[in-house]
Amino acid sequence: MNSREKQLEAMDRLLTIMDELREGCPWDRKQTMQSLRHLTIEEVYELGDAILDHDTEEIKKELGDVLLHIVFYSKIGSETGDFDMADVAHAICDKLVARHPHIYGDVQVRDEADVKKNWEKIKLGEGKKSVLEGVPRSLPALVKASRIQDKVAGVGFDWEQPSQVWEKLQEELQEFREEVEAGERDKMEAEFGDVLFSMINYARFLNIDPENALERTNKKFIKRFQYLERKAAENMKSLGEMSLDEMDVFWEEAKKLP
Template sequence: MHTRQQQLEAFERLLDIMDELREKCPWDRKQTMESLRNLTLEEVYELGDAILEKDSEEIKKELGDVLLHIVFYSKIGSETKDFDIADVINSLCRKLIDRHPHIYGDVEANDETQVKANWEKLKLKEGNTSVLQGVPKSLPALIKASRIQDKVAGVGFDWEEPAQVFEKVKEELAELQEEVQNKDQDNMEDEFGDVLFSMINYARFLNIDPETALERTNKKFMFRFQYLEKKAKAHNLDLSEMSLTEMDKFWNEAKSIKL
């Protein structure tokens, strides 16, 4: 590992390179915060993929790409004289110190639950009018549901036991089935959303990240289906003409393979 001095020198080198690219590269010079936004989202998802793959080399590369974007936005901010990288870092340092009074002050917090509760109270004191104010509107719905539930739990709006949450899941499933029988499409969608929301809440009580769990299932399904495709091709079979029984033979083979 590098020394603190080497880390600082590496960061300074990145800032120097960013200055040079912004001055001399036609593509870099053309970028705005708006044009970078979608690229940043893409980079974050690529980092997420690398983390799920547990690929440390790829994680390192993707972290670099995310860091580049932070430096890029800060460079643009310095050109408009709104802020620079020092403002970004100092603002972060102030926030971390202010929101950790159990480290930098005289507040006690003996577990994660207390830390979260203190965090949400501090944000309300900072001017937030709602504990949900910090949930980004553009988050994917599944992740947004997790963040909403985390935040309201932080101020005590929560179930006490996992069994209570599972009862809620069953209740929502029964309500969905009732609307399916009624064939009311709008109500079905409402109740289906309630089922998903309650399942995400249940996952939280089981210490399962629902986004990660669903992505694992996506990858598992894709692997098995692609195995099925390869086997069908190897046997000169057309998937569209195969029976489900024939497909199941290869599918079950794929299920026996550990990923």
């Protein structure tokens, strides 16, 4: 049996198991698209964690969880007569073919940038009124800012040089500082948002994923702070009983950890 046959056999097994669970398991039978939604979001975040950790075994497991949810939604869709797994697969296949005319048609492209521009033009041709319609409303703000900037850059609305974005960031920082000195909280928040948006834009020009960058810092901080907690416990103290100078000694030690 070749690799493709094994993959198809595995998918058939999963579809069969889903049919059996939907029929025989009280929990699975009770689920709706609405009840699964928050679970699906959680599974995608867990996949994201595994990817950040470079844990291929965990990535495999989490991909399985995400795939199960896709099959689950498709099963529910088949029960209402709206769509099934075949419809889902064909829909994405048709979209990929239509949006890759440089592969399945006679369009010529020079590089990745051309591909992205064509992608956005094709989407507008499909009836979308704005290139930003494809940005989910419920995305976390940091990720949403990245996607917004990617989308508009895809149709040419972008800075030409990273230095221009850096200058814009400096401008936004100065405006934020002025509002902080003025002490008007609403304006401070607005200018802080502009600073973050500009920083995310600058990161894009440097090919840095801001979400990944911030999560790396989160993980680093957690690791160092938990080291501080352990050291405090070893010295029979709570953090509340320690001075900042005492805590700083352990914090500096934590910074030397691999």
